[in-house]
Amino acid sequence: MKIAFYGSSLLSSYWNGAATYYRGLLRALAAHGHDITFYEPDAYGRQENRDIEPPDWAKVVVWQATPEALKAAASEAAKADVVVKASGVGYEDDALLEAVLSAARPDAVRIFWDVDAPATLAELKEKPDHPSHRQLERLDLVLTYGGGDPVVSAYRALGARACIPVYNALDPRTHHPVPRDERFAASLGFLGNRLPDREARVEQFFLEPAERLPEASFLLGGSGWTDRPLPANGKPIGHVGTRDHNAFNVPPTAVLNINRASMAEIGFSPPTRVFEAAGAGACLITDEWPGIDLFLEPGKEVLVARDGADVLDIMADLSEERAAAIGEAALKRVLAEHTYEQRAVLVDDLLRKTLAARRAGAAA
Incomplete structure (x- = not known):
């Protein structure tokens, strides 16, 4: 079936944490025979910072961030069997x-794909007159990046017909073990953009341990950090494109995942970084959030820290041998249970059943 997908960017991960998610899932869906066109705006400097060129498994249409171009891009939805609007596109969402x-045809499946459900739900609850309240009844499905039962219940309470989490996963063709690259050597590495609801947690889980372990080296990747004062042993390296994520994840003794505050509170939302690190065979330390054990086993496949003090304790006891064993176990687990191909089987079945129901209803 023809899928029109309106998202932030397939081509660039610059200020776009959903890029890996889109690429892994849509590539796997294309392998099921779907004809996918991805519509992304030319915004936030993403086109100047592409990680990939347009792939052979999806057509990419880049539209200018103007009202006229928005209208023209949206009109293309009329050609599709499945129309998807993702959250956080970046221009006049x-x-x-x-x-x-x-613009969607009467018999087309209409989907809102929320890649930041906690933030979206908070905004909808705060603004009863938000236009998205009216749109929920026009949708066949709300699919989410994660969130588990709390997000499903919240969307259903707001009037969504169905809400189904489609969790992040691993594309082993993209993220996998690579030879050690000394550019990224460190005791602990963290990769994440500087965001308002993440910065305090980065201070707690990463910067405070760095100050208390001056003999260790801390590598900080992501946009927005270069102008922030850091401990002497904290090295900011700026934006790290997806082509270097494998190289970033391999050399540090451990890599750190720090969820944004809203994601950590709701839980059941493993970010792409979790599966990228596991896919590279890295030893991952993650902040604590509900549902982590559904994806990786704490103590065996991932190390869990409640705060910066836990990070310090973990690093004090973490030998190179144990770190390697945890990374190996995590890689084995995600390859067995958490690949985008497995996620795509779920989505493919869901799309086909929903489209059949939609067409039956339109013909009635």
């Missing part, structure tokens, strides 16, 4: 959702 849903 509310207007784009309205335009895309209005």
Whole structure:
């Protein structure tokens, strides 16, 4: 079936943490025979910072961030069997959702794909007059990046017909073990953009341990950190493109995952970094959040820290041998249970059943 997908960017991970998720899942869906066109705006300097060129498994349409171009891109939804509007596209999201849903054919499946459900739900609860409240009843499905039962229940309470989490996963063709690259050698590495609801947690889990372990080296990747004062042993390296994520994950003794505050509170939302690190065979330390044990086993496949003090304790006891064993166990687990191909089987079945129901209803 033809899928029109409106998202932030397939081509660039620059200020776009969902890029790996889109690439892994849509590539796997294309292997099921779907004809995918991805519509992304030219915004936030992403086109100047591409990680990949347009792939052979999806057509990419880059539209200018103007009202006229938005209208033209949205009109293309009329050609599709499945129309998807993702959250956080980056230009006039509310207007784009309205335009895309209005352009969709009566027999097309309409989906809102939320890659930041905690933030979206908080905004909807705070704003009863938000236009998205009216759009929920026009949707066949809300799919989410994660969130588990709390997010499902919240969306259903707001009027969504169905809400189904489609969790992050691993594309082993993209993220896998590679030879050690000394550019990224460190005791602990963290990769994440500087965001308002993440910075305090980065201070707690990463910067404070760095100050208390001056003999260790701390590598900080991601946009926005270079102008922030850091401990002497903390090295900021700026944006790390997806082509270097494997290289980043391999050399440190351990790599750290720090969820944004909203994601950590709700839980059941493992970010792409978790599966990228596991896919590279890295020893992962993650902040604590509900549901981690559904994806990796604490103590065996991942190390869990409640705060910066736990990070210090973990690093004090973490030998190179134990770190390697944890990384090996994590890689084995994600290859067995958490690949995008496995996620795509779920989505493919869901799309086919929903489209059949939609067409049956349109013909009635």
